[in-house]
Amino acid sequence: MSFERDLLRLNEKESPSQLWAFCVKTGRSLGFRATIYACPPPHKKPTHKDTIIRYRGMSDAEFQKFAVEGLVAQGHLTTSNSITNAKAIRWLDLAQLTPEKARFTELKIDANRQGIDDGWLFPLFGPQARVGLASLGLPNQADLMRTEIGDKFQIFAQMAHLRFCQLTPDQFEIEKPLSRREMQIVALVAMGKSNSEIGMILNISENSIDTYMRRAFIKLDVHDRTSAAVKAISLDIIRT
16 A cells, blocks of 8 residues: 555545545455444534445444444534544553443443454544544454554544545435524633623623524524534534
8 A cells, every 4th residue: 555645635625525536446455344424413423324335345234233323322422522532542442431331331242243454443533523433454464453553543433534524515404594683692601601691792682692502402403502502613603
């Protein structure tokens, strides 16, 4: 693998399907039989119904049991767990992400029975809170599981994720955009302003502010002022 060349070739891909095919081909050329990618909507779990999932090298049944019913459902493979580490993680080391060691051991034994032994998991970061997970698994030689190899592959996976975000900028837009007034109020909330201060700045009543905030909560799918401000900033809806 010419690492620098393949990184540059990512930007040559003009569609998500071309990008995925190139990543799968690259994974195979490196010696991995399985390639997995998951990109949930911003601030959602990988199990969300709108999560973008791609996998190759595993059967549907294997992927469902190992990844969905196992790692995800049991809390091992989640964006919050993985992104806290912000580094490449071996499948065999995923137990460190959960206190339920016994359940993980059972999952590992079950996976080994199906020939699912080891691989790399990469937390991914993108614009507008578009985080994700990628994985290269089932290596054809033990040498591929060295830490420095995982670090190198993570760079490739991260760049591929960013290219995917570039190709699909509107993939996870909120269904109902905030109105101009709602954006003004959420932006002032993000600046630490109270309702009384916001009322004086915008010359509207505190009751009106509460109404606008409730509408913003619904559109942003949050339940409090802080979460609304954080999500609006992460989605680049407001800037402070």
